[in-house]
Structure formats: structure tokens, C-alpha cells
Amino acid sequence: MSSFRFLLSRRWALFALAVAAVAWGTWWLGNWQFDRLENRRESNRVVERNEELSPAPVAEVLSPGRQPAESDEWRVITATGRYDEDDTVIVRYRTRDGRSGVDVVVPLVTADGTTLLVDRGWMATDNRGLDEVDAPAPPAGEVTVTGYVRRDGTGDSTTISDGSTRAVSSTVIGEEQGREVYGGFVELRSEDPPPAEALEPVELPEQNDGPHFFYGLQWWFFGVLAVVGFVYLAWDEHQRGRRGPRRGQREPRPSRPRAPSARR
The missing domain is CATH 2.40.50 (OB fold (Dihydrolipoamide Acetyltransferase, E2P))
Structure with a gap:
């Protein structure tokens, strides 16, 4: 069983930075959706209050x-x-x-x-x-x-x-x-008085939360998935070695071409 020293390699360092960037980005996007959710709820409260006046x-x-x-x-x-x-x-x-x-x-x-x-x-x-x-x-x-x-x-x-x-x-x-x-x-x-011909009236805003809650959860799920994927791949290489030819697995030998048989 090998150690985790391979994580200090340039390949894994760049991989870790990419995963960290993805995790941070999805965390930010999730928070952005939840902020939009709160803004929508506040707007809904304003509409509900003003409609009652x-x-x-x-x-x-x-x-x-x-x-x-x-x-x-x-x-x-x-x-x-x-x-x-x-x-x-x-x-x-x-x-x-x-x-x-x-x-x-x-x-x-x-x-x-x-x-x-x-x-x-x-x-x-x-x-x-x-x-x-x-x-x-x-x-x-x-x-x-x-x-x-x-x-x-x-x-x-x-x-x-x-x-x-x-x-x-x-x-x-x-x-x-x-x-x-x-x-x-x-x-x-x-x-x-009413007009002889009326136009279609205004459409009031929908009084619901919209899709923001589930969009926020999706972004956070993608971030967690990226981190879990990184951990799994690190564990996999720790247990079995670098992908490609694994330890204990022999590379297949190239087949030798057969010599042409002599014609009778």
C-alpha cells in the first residue's frame, strides 16, 4: 500500500486547485440563488400587504x-x-x-x-x-x-x-x-367609465418561491459531488496505484508476426 505522497505531485496539486475552484463557485452560486429566494419572498410580502390596503x-x-x-x-x-x-x-x-x-x-x-x-x-x-x-x-x-x-x-x-x-x-x-x-x-x-373596448389587464406577479430553492440545492450538490469525486480518486490511487497499468497487472505482450509459410 502506497502513501499519500502522490498528492504533492504537480498533477494532483492542479487537480486539487480545479476542484477547489469548482467547489467555491458552486457554493457562491448556491448562496446567490438563496439570496434571490429571500428577495422574492420580501417582494411577495410587499405585494400581499399592498393588495390588502x-x-x-x-x-x-x-x-x-x-x-x-x-x-x-x-x-x-x-x-x-x-x-x-x-x-x-x-x-x-x-x-x-x-x-x-x-x-x-x-x-x-x-x-x-x-x-x-x-x-x-x-x-x-x-x-x-x-x-x-x-x-x-x-x-x-x-x-x-x-x-x-x-x-x-x-x-x-x-x-x-x-x-x-x-x-x-x-x-x-x-x-x-x-x-x-x-x-x-x-x-x-x-x-x-369603462372603455368601449378593453385591453387585456395586467398580470399580477406569481406569489410563490419560484425555482430558487431547488436551484440553490443543485449548485451545492454539484460542489459536494466534486469534492467527493476528488476524495474517491485519491483513495483509489492510494489503494491501487496510478491509473493505467495497475500494480500486479502485466502489460500484454505484443504478438509477434508469423513468418510466412513456404509454398509447396
Whole structure:
């Protein structure tokens, strides 16, 4: 039986470093998934709490030039005003159940002149570039809307081109249209009076833990598997010697070619 001195060889040292890197990486990825799980649970608690609250006037929750607090996301608010259909913004590349479509955002001008951006809902389209979208008209005249508070999108996706964008930003839309707007926007729950043709309403977030718990366990399992594999291979070489010809096993002798027999 040999000793474990072979572990000090360059081959095994590099192998150990590779296994350590894999183990650390899978540990980090597992923790990342569990952090995402905790964030999702916190988000679920915020949604559940805000859904139980009575609808609040828009000015009590939102203010011009300031983003809604994270604790106010999915809070239900009400606002009264008139839609400015001419400044409708189309949010492209929104899919539902495998179908392509768009969201329709229409500015609602309130009595004091401040504008609330209202995502009135989703409609199916071909989503071909900047093709014109024939969206159903919002209610005419004064209308009271009830909707869920959402925080603005960020990054290049909020850029507006020919009246369309990929993510809603009250800051970008306000500057583009020269309006004073409430920070954030709302996703419509109801309108009074109702429209002649309604869009498909907002989809509320799923109130579950998602796949993060099992993804975290999988990453940790892969790390443990790498360490166990290293230990097994070290034990195997300690017991039986380096793989290849084992101790006590003779290499097969090459067969000698036969001399050609003489023809009769």
C-alpha cells in the first residue's frame, strides 16, 4: 500500500486547485440563488400587504420627479383626469403565453395639470419593428382610474423612438412630451367609465418561491459531488496505484508476426 505522497505531485496539486475552484463557485452560486429566494419572498410580502390596503389617492403615494418607494410597488392608487390619446406610447416586445404583443401607455392629465402615465393593458400584435399599432381608444372625457404602482424601467430600453419604447420611464416620457409627470407609472386595474373596448389587464406577479430553492440545492450538490469525486480518486490511487497499468497487472505482450509459410 502506497502513501499519500502522490498528492504533492504537480498533477494532483492542479487537480486539487480545479476542484477547489469548482467547489467555491458552486457554493457562491448556491448562496446567490438563496439570496434571490429571500428577495422574492420580501417582494411577495410587499405585494400581499399592498393588495390588502384600500386604494389611495395618487398624490398620497406618488410625486413628480421622484421614484415610488420600493415598499409602494403594487400599491393600489386612484386618479381622476382626462386621457391625452395623441401622446400614447407603445411598449413593444411584451409576450404573454407565447404570443407577441404590446402594452399601451396613455398619459392621464389630472386636474392640477400633473400627468400620470397609465399602462392601460396588453394587446396582441405582430411586433414587427415600428409598425403602427391600432390600439383601442381610452374612455373620452373625465375618467377615474384605479391601478397598481410600478417603478420606472432603466437603461437604453427606455429610449423612445416614433412613439414607442421597450420599457416605461416617467422621466424619459415626461422629457419627450414636455410634461410634468408623477414618478413611476400605474398598471390599470379599472376605469370609470369603462372603455368601449378593453385591453387585456395586467398580470399580477406569481406569489410563490419560484425555482430558487431547488436551484440553490443543485449548485451545492454539484460542489459536494466534486469534492467527493476528488476524495474517491485519491483513495483509489492510494489503494491501487496510478491509473493505467495497475500494480500486479502485466502489460500484454505484443504478438509477434508469423513468418510466412513456404509454398509447396
